[in-house]
Amino acid sequence: MIRTVMPRPGLSLTVFVLWAVITNAASLGQLVLGVVLAIVIPLLTRSFWPDPPRLVRPWRALRFMGVFALDIVTANWRVGRQVIGPLHRLSPAFVEVPLDLRDPFIATLLGSIVSLTPGTVSLHVDQQRWVLLVHALDAPDPQALVDEIKERYERALKEMFAC
Amino acid sequence: MLNAAIEIAFILIGAALALNLYRLIVGPDTTDRILALDTLGINCIALLVLYGISSRSTAYFEAALLLALLGFVGTVALCKFLLRGDISE
Amino acid sequence: MSAASEFLISALIVLGALFVLLGSIGLARLPDFLMRLHGPTKATTMGVGSVLLASAVFFSTTDPVGISLHELAPLFFLFITAPITAYLLGKAAMHRKSAARPAKPPAAPPRVSTNRQQGTADDG
Numbered sequence: 460m461i462r463t464v465m466p467r468p469g470l471s472l473t474v475f476v477l478w479a480v481i482t483n484a485a486s487l488g489q490l491v492l493g494v495v496l497a498i499v500i501p502l503l504t505r506s507f508w509p510d511p512p513r514l515v516r517p518w519r520a521l522r523f524m525g526v527f528a529l530d531i532v533t534a535n536w537r538v539g540r541q542v543i544g545p546l547h548r549l550s551p552a553f554v555e556v557p558l559d560l561r562d563p564f565i566a567t568l569l570g571s572i573v574s575l576t577p578g579t580v581s582l583h584v585d586q587q588r589w590v591l592l593v594h595a596l597d598a599p600d601p602q603a604l605v606d607e608i609k610e611r612y613e614r615a616l617k618e619m620f621a622c
Numbered sequence: 623m624l625n626a627a628i629e630i631a632f633i634l635i636g637a638a639l640a641l642n643l644y645r646l647i648v649g650p651d652t653t654d655r656i657l658a659l660d661t662l663g664i665n666c667i668a669l670l671v672l673y674g675i676s677s678r679s680t681a682y683f684e685a686a687l688l689l690a691l692l693g694f695v696g697t698v699a700l701c702k703f704l705l706r707g708d709i710s711e
Numbered sequence: 712m713s714a715a716s717e718f719l720i721s722a723l724i725v726l727g728a729l730f731v732l733l734g735s736i737g738l739a740r741l742p743d744f745l746m747r748l749h750g751p752t753k754a755t756t757m758g759v760g761s762v763l764l765a766s767a768v769f770f771s772t773t774d775p776v777g778i779s780l781h782e783l784a785p786l787f788f789l790f791i792t793a794p795i796t797a798y799l800l801g802k803a804a805m806h807r808k809s810a811a812r813p814a815k816p817p818a819a820p821p822r823v824s825t826n827r828q829q830g831t832a833d834d835g
Contacts, residue, residue, distance in 0.1 A: 481687070481784045535730060535757045542737040542750055551746050574794035575756070580748050581794070582801040594801065596749045627721035631728035631762070638728075638735035645738050645747075653744055653804040660796060661738055661751040667785065668731050668759045671766045672724065680770060683781060690785045694792040701799035705806055 466505055469514075471497040509564050516619050523615045527572065530611075534576045541578070541597055552598040554579075556591040556605050558613065565616055566591065572612050579604070628676045635672070638665050656700045663693030716772045720765045727761030730754045744804050752797040760786050 478493035514520060541549060560566060563586060570581035570591060578596035585592065591608075598604050642665060646658035667686045674682035737750020763782040770779035 480780050483781045535754050538753055539733040571794035574797050580797045594745045623721050624717050627724045631724045634728035634732045638732040641735040641739040657800055664755050664759055668762045671762050675766055675769050687785050690788050697796050701803045704803040
């Protein structure tokens, strides 16, 4: 029944919270407008959204976000040091990460996460071979990088979304 | 202490803007220039927010948000143009 | 505003500005485009995020009305758009590189009007 009004509860919640945050939740009127937007926007944009798999372990997701925030800080520290250090010591490399997951939405999520963390930018998701193409700023040992990405992020995503 | 911190931050971000401008002018490729423009926009957001703190006014927040939105859309449009423009040649 | 929150705000501002500068140094200094991509996507995003957090703390502690969280909106927005920008720029750069290398002579005289859209599989 609620699904007909709100086909995507998660998206609706995100829209509402974002609206409340932008307007600083200043008045009741703004909150009501937020509810209206949270209902209208998901309905209007329904056809654009892919079907994401269900989040089965929300607590795991929260813990993962904490780990991820810490990773962003340490990653930036590392990149910052590399950038002002001697450049000839860097060994940039293209690395192909074979994926175990088979969901386009989660693969995109993994790509975004990889882009925000340690010296890596994801450039391509090959959906025929299920390979993530990653460019690393400094990867003297590409296999270690692949293992780190798979171990640290892909496994967590797989556990969270059960795919 | 806060005012000193803001002054220092203004200088650091100003230097960052100069470096972005250098990359914007030198190039060498179009993608470099797009990246430099994008970074310039994001640094301007930081500058605006800092100015908002130093003048104790929340009025600059909306400008920062708009800059973030438009900068992203502009960068995506330019990238798409590069991808399509080359393909159709 | 207490001394502790003033210290926190100052630290966040200086740290953020430092990371913004580091990102731009990376952009100006690194030798190859794909390497340059790393500086702005990570360091600059985090630097701006840090400054925005400082602003949120500042207006929360000085404003008599209460907490101010609206700086979190651009923060959230920057963090979800940075990977997309990096991905598209990287794609465009690789595309231009692969388009420039073979340097095929035009087989037929180029006609302007036949603008064939041979989009790649994931394009658009």
